[in-house]
Amino acid sequence: MDNNKHVTYISYLKVDELLELQQPLSDGPEHDELLFITIHQVYELWFKQILHEVAALQVSLEQGKTHRSMALLGRIRTIIKTCVSQLDILETMTPLQFNSFRERLTSASGFQSAQFRELEAVLGRRDQAGATADGKSGMGMAEHLIEGSPARQRVENAMGRKSLWDSALHFFNSRKPIPALLLTRDVTLAWEPHEELQEVLIDLHRNDPEVSMIGEALIDFDEGLQEWRYRHVKMVERTIGRKMGSGGSSGAGYLASTLFNPVFPDLWAIRSRF
Numbered sequence: 001m002d003n004n005k006h007v008t009y010i011s012y013l014k015v016d017e018l019l020e021l022q023q024p025l026s027d028g029p030e031h032d033e034l035l036f037i038t039i040h041q042v043y044e045l046w047f048k049q050i051l052h053e054v055a056a057l058q059v060s061l062e063q064g065k066t067h068r069s070m071a072l073l074g075r076i077r078t079i080i081k082t083c084v085s086q087l088d089i090l091e092t093m094t095p096l097q098f099n100s101f102r103e104r105l106t107s108a109s110g111f112q113s114a115q116f117r118e119l120e121a122v123l124g125r126r127d128q129a130g131a132t133a134d135g136k137s138g139m140g141m142a143e144h145l146i147e148g149s150p151a152r153q154r155v156e157n158a159m160g161r162k163s164l165w166d167s168a169l170h171f172f173n174s175r176k177p178i179p180a181l182l183l184t185r186d187v188t189l190a191w192e193p194h195e196e197l198q199e200v201l202i203d204l205h206r207n208d209p210e211v212s213m214i215g216e217a218l219i220d221f222d223e224g225l226q227e228w229r230y231r232h233v234k235m236v237e238r239t240i241g242r243k244m245g246s247g248g249s250s251g252a253g254y255l256a257s258t259l260f261n262p263v264f265p266d267l268w269a270i271r272s273r274f
Helices: 009-013 015-019 033-062 066-090 095-099 114-122 150-159 164-175 195-207 209-240 252-256 265-273
Strands: none
Touching: 009 015, 033 066, 033 114, 033 164, 066 209, 095 209, 114 150, 164 195, 164 209, 195 209, 195 265, 209 265
């Protein structure tokens, strides 16, 4: 018997189950809490999709597939643009409206998103949230996640394997040799900009149009992520000002510490050398 004959839109997408997942905690409940829950649940779905796309992108780059990689980078950049635009919706909520249910969040906070932490690890983060982050603030990569939990394990696993940049290095090396030590480096350590690599990248950008396209698409990805971070900071400032964030974070202050830390610093460094 072909079970596919009985598949419907509702059953395939698990719509009934999906619509049961938005459960406000406030009395009433407060009108705006549903929007808050919905936006953040959608973010988690987009994070899941970005992780899915980046995993495919790493394989594609390591196989030297330019066009496939460009298609994946284009999709990721479009998803990030969608994530940025969702903040426009969230900003329709005033501080008074947010405060009408904020106390119900207790210790819950966006910095506890395991998927975003995993994405940061996939993109190369190996330490604290930003250059000025307090090592005792609870902002470490996985320390706020339950030890031994699947979520914590995913973050720790991501910190122990090649980052997206490491995969990009293999792509660049397939077009022109880069310093061999960079291909065998300890991927559990954060990446440090490398001048000799930058010389190779400059030459590739000047003489290999496909590498130039990949490099610019990676910059698009990086810039989009920075844009999302900046908009997130301003949304938090607009909503709670400089108050302490929920979950023990410093709120806008913590988020601001994550700004202007590019994922691909070497690609930014060569801009001034063309």
